[in-house]
Amino acid sequence: MSVPLIETRDLKKYFDVAGGKLHAVDGVSLSIERGRTLGVVGESGCGKSTFGRVVLRLLDATSGQVLYNGEDILKYSNDQMMKMRQKMQIIFQDPYASLNPRMTVSEIIAEPIRVRRTIVGNSAIMDKVDELMQIVGLADRFVNTYPHELDGGRRQRIGIARALALDPEFIVCDEPVSALDVSIQAQVLNLLMDLQEERGLTYLFVTHNLSVVKHISDEIAVMYLGQCVERCPSDELFENPLHPYTRALLSAIPEPTLEARNKRQEIIRGEVTSPIDPKPGCRFAARCPHAKPECMTDSLRSQEISPGHFVSCLLYR
Amino acid sequence: MGEHLLEIKDLYVEYVTDDAHVYAVNGIDLFLDRGETLGLVGETGAGKTTTALSILKLLPEKVGRIAKGSILLAGTDVTAASEAEMRLLRGETVSMIFQDPMTSLNPVLTVGDQIAEVLQLHKKYKDKAGVEARVDEILKMVGLPPERKQDFPHQFSGGMKQRIVIAIALACEPLLLLADEPTTALDVTIQAQVLALMNELKQDLDTAMILITHDLGVVAQTCDRVAVVYAGEIIETGTVEQIFSGDRHHPYTVGLFQSIPDLKKKTRRLHPIDGLMPDPTDLPSGCKFHTRCPKCAQVCMERRPKPWEEDGHIIRCHLFAKGGPEA
Ligand SMILES: Nc1ncnc2c1ncn2[C@@H]1O[C@H](COP(=O)(O)OP(=O)(O)OP(=O)(O)O)[C@@H](O)[C@H]1O
Ligand SMILES: Nc1ncnc2c1ncn2[C@@H]1O[C@H](COP(=O)(O)OP(=O)(O)OP(=O)(O)O)[C@@H](O)[C@H]1O
Ligand SMILES: [Mg+2]
Ligand SMILES: [Mg+2]
Numbered sequence: 050m051s052v053p054l055i056e057t058r059d060l061k062k063y064f065d066v067a068g069g070k071l072h073a074v075d076g077v078s079l080s081i082e083r084g085r086t087l088g089v090v091g092e093s094g095c096g097k098s099t100f101g102r103v104v105l106r107l108l109d110a111t112s113g114q115v116l117y118n119g120e121d122i123l124k125y126s127n128d129q130m131m132k133m134r135q136k137m138q139i140i141f142q143d144p145y146a147s148l149n150p151r152m153t154v155s156e157i158i159a160e161p162i163r164v165r166r167t168i169v170g171n172s173a174i175m176d177k178v179d180e181l182m183q184i185v186g187l188a189d190r191f192v193n194t195y196p197h198e199l200d201g202g203r204r205q206r207i208g209i210a211r212a213l214a215l216d217p218e219f220i221v222c223d224e225p226v227s228a229l230d231v232s233i234q235a236q237v238l239n240l241l242m243d244l245q246e247e248r249g250l251t252y253l254f255v256t257h258n259l260s261v262v263k264h265i266s267d268e269i270a271v272m273y274l275g276q277c278v279e280r281c282p283s284d285e286l287f288e289n290p291l292h293p294y295t296r297a298l299l300s301a302i303p304e305p306t307l308e309a310r311n312k313r314q315e316i317i318r319g320e321v322t323s324p325i326d327p328k329p330g331c332r333f334a335a336r337c338p339h340a341k342p343e344c345m346t347d348s349l350r351s352q353e354i355s356p357g358h359f360v361s362c363l364l365y366r
Numbered sequence: 367m368g369e370h371l372l373e374i375k376d377l378y379v380e381y382v383t384d385d386a387h388v389y390a391v392n393g394i395d396l397f398l399d400r401g402e403t404l405g406l407v408g409e410t411g412a413g414k415t416t417t418a419l420s421i422l423k424l425l426p427e428k429v430g431r432i433a434k435g436s437i438l439l440a441g442t443d444v445t446a447a448s449e450a451e452m453r454l455l456r457g458e459t460v461s462m463i464f465q466d467p468m469t470s471l472n473p474v475l476t477v478g479d480q481i482a483e484v485l486q487l488h489k490k491y492k493d494k495a496g497v498e499a500r501v502d503e504i505l506k507m508v509g510l511p512p513e514r515k516q517d518f519p520h521q522f523s524g525g526m527k528q529r530i531v532i533a534i535a536l537a538c539e540p541l542l543l544l545a546d547e548p549t550t551a552l553d554v555t556i557q558a559q560v561l562a563l564m565n566e567l568k569q570d571l572d573t574a575m576i577l578i579t580h581d582l583g584v585v586a587q588t589c590d591r592v593a594v595v596y597a598g599e600i601i602e603t604g605t606v607e608q609i610f611s612g613d614r615h616h617p618y619t620v621g622l623f624q625s626i627p628d629l630k631k632k633t634r635r636l637h638p639i640d641g642l643m644p645d646p647t648d649l650p651s652g653c654k655f656h657t658r659c660p661k662c663a664q665v666c667m668e669r670r671p672k673p674w675e676e677d678g679h680i681i682r683c684h685l686f687a688k689g690g691p692e693a
Pocket of ligand 4: 414415416465546
């Protein structure tokens with residue numbers, strides 16, 4: 050097998066908070082082949098964004114490894130990392146907070162180019178900005194507007210244009226389409242997939258939208274409270290979900306039909322386990338309909354149930 | 367019945383900046399009764415948030431203004447109300463969950479203190495212990511461990527911040543809740559939990575709700591009525607049954623439904639509606655959707671369609687005019 054473009058090994062990120070150590074990412078090992086897309090789904094607050102940021106070294110890892118083409122970039126010096134950064138970009142979840150309110154649209158998109166000097170000369174830079182705006186479907190007239198004058202969808206397009214400015218190899222897409230309506234969502238997903246095909250881009254794609262993740266991913270990882278609980282090829286996850294959390298997740302998808310409206314849907318109940326200094330055992334146990342006493346104590350290990358399908362759950366021991 | 371809780375008539379809202387004149391809302395009519403949930407759907411930039419901000423009279427100062435029309439909220443004429451009257455309304459009658467959670471969170475106050483502050487403003491809990499217990503309960507309701515109340519907003523994930531904002535809005539027990547994309551940053555299990563909470567509020571207190579969302583699944587599961595907005599106009603409205611079934615629909619509504627990726631099918635490409643939303647500084651004549659409409663006829667380019675109505679199902683499209691688009 051070839052070396053994956055991105056691989057994490059037992060990656061951890063803990064935050065110090067008032068109550069103790071918060072285990073945001075707690076031993077995640079995943080890999081993505083070049084030109085492929087790994088989708089990451091999981092409960093809000095389970096560590097998806099933190100994982101993406103640690104992989105890009107926008108946050109310092111607490112421990113573990115991040116291999117890019119087989120090299121551990123957590124060991125890179127600042128100089129080495131500077132070069133690396135061009136190849137790795139992020140499209141943020143929050144189109145509001147991530148754009149500088151004092152810069153115009155074209156300044157925001159041009160900024161990475163100016164900082165890295167990948168293109169020199171004002172007119173050449175503006176040509177590139179025009180091209181990028183066209184690619185993401187932003188009309189020319191927005192060149193000199195400020196982000197707060199735009200609706201959410203257009204702001205998110207700015208973020209995408211900016212991420213593409215340096216022609217990266219790897220992009221962490223953190224909820225890139227959640228602020229968009231279905232029609233524009235479809236346009237942006239088609240765009241991201243076309244870009245992948247043309248440029249061989251590799252994506253780590255974080256989203257809450259399960260139909261989107263199924264559509265765009267080759268493989269999907271399901272996270273729960275800092276850990277990866279299940280991982281398998283995209284279609285397999287929907288056909289044969291194994292972990293009880295994955296099953297709960299799939300059954301909670303609201304369907305855009307009236308028939309589904311009257312079906313009483315099941316809501317997972319039970320206390321949410323705190324990520325601050327969590328106890329040993331399965332973190333979903335307190336809410337799991339299949340929990341047994343040993344789930345609260347035994348430590349879990351990921352097992353390959355069928356080729357390429359991994360799950361961490363005592364039900365499958 | 368008589369009076370509606372909220373009634374908007376022929377509303378026009380504009381943003382005027384140094385280099386543009388944006389026609390964001392262009393003649394919206396809508397009403398809402400107690401205990402009702404109205405879904406407001408439509409493409410980005412359609413004017414959904416602007417409509418909600420107009421109800422609260424929170425349009426950006428100097429730039430945004432109501433050009434025409436009336437908004438009646440719980441008997442108060444919002445367009446004529448003073449800032450003092452509006453403040454009272456915003457405190458007691460209507461709450462808004464903003465699209466961007468940081469608009470309503472104070473970055474230097476712990477999350478627990480922020481919820482407690484709202485509870486104290488809204489009567490009931492007098493002693494400190496009562497307030498604290500209620501704060502814990504509210505956090506748990508939106509799926510957050512109470513231990514985290516000592517943390518600050520920036521220490522939470524996007525979806526967690528959104529849940530905190532929802533928790534605060536619900537703690538106010540409003541008559542009308544304006545929820546702008548309240549669950550977009552949430553996974554479906556937490557989303558189901560939050561929507562169930564909102565439903566309880568509706569049942570217990572007869573709260574009315576305007577739910578702005580892109581997610582037609584959420585609309586199908588929670589709304590009583592739906593209004594589809596395009597370029598600042600409601601181009602189709604009706605009960606969920608009328609919108610989600612039957613074959614009389616605005617071509618734009620049809621396009622919206624076709625853009626949803628289907629979990630049960632494997633398709634390589636999605637089918638977005640062709641073209642882009644018209645530029646709101648330079649809106650097309652006639653029907654504003656005509657530039658993208660697969661069924662566009664001559665009249666569509668010339669005249670704004672009159673509403674067609676049947677049992678409260680309203681469509682603004684020449685296809686439904688008497689005798690068809692040629693009439
Ligand atoms: N700067 C920080 N300081 C302390 N805790 C943090 C910080 N950033 C994130 N956390 C915590 O880490 C955990 C994971 O957060 P993260 O943002 O990675 O979640 P997420 O899976 O992306 O959630 P969402 O789907 O809501 O965006 C959460 O419990 C969050 O409160
Ligand atoms: N402060 C402002 N100054 C100028 N134009 C604005 C301002 N706020 C909004 N607009 C414009 O008004 C139009 C309607 O925006 P609005 O935010 O109401 O859309 P929306 O339907 O809520 O979209 P989204 O789904 O993306 O949130 C858009 O064209 C937007 O660019
Ligand atoms: Mg996140
Ligand atoms: Mg909006």
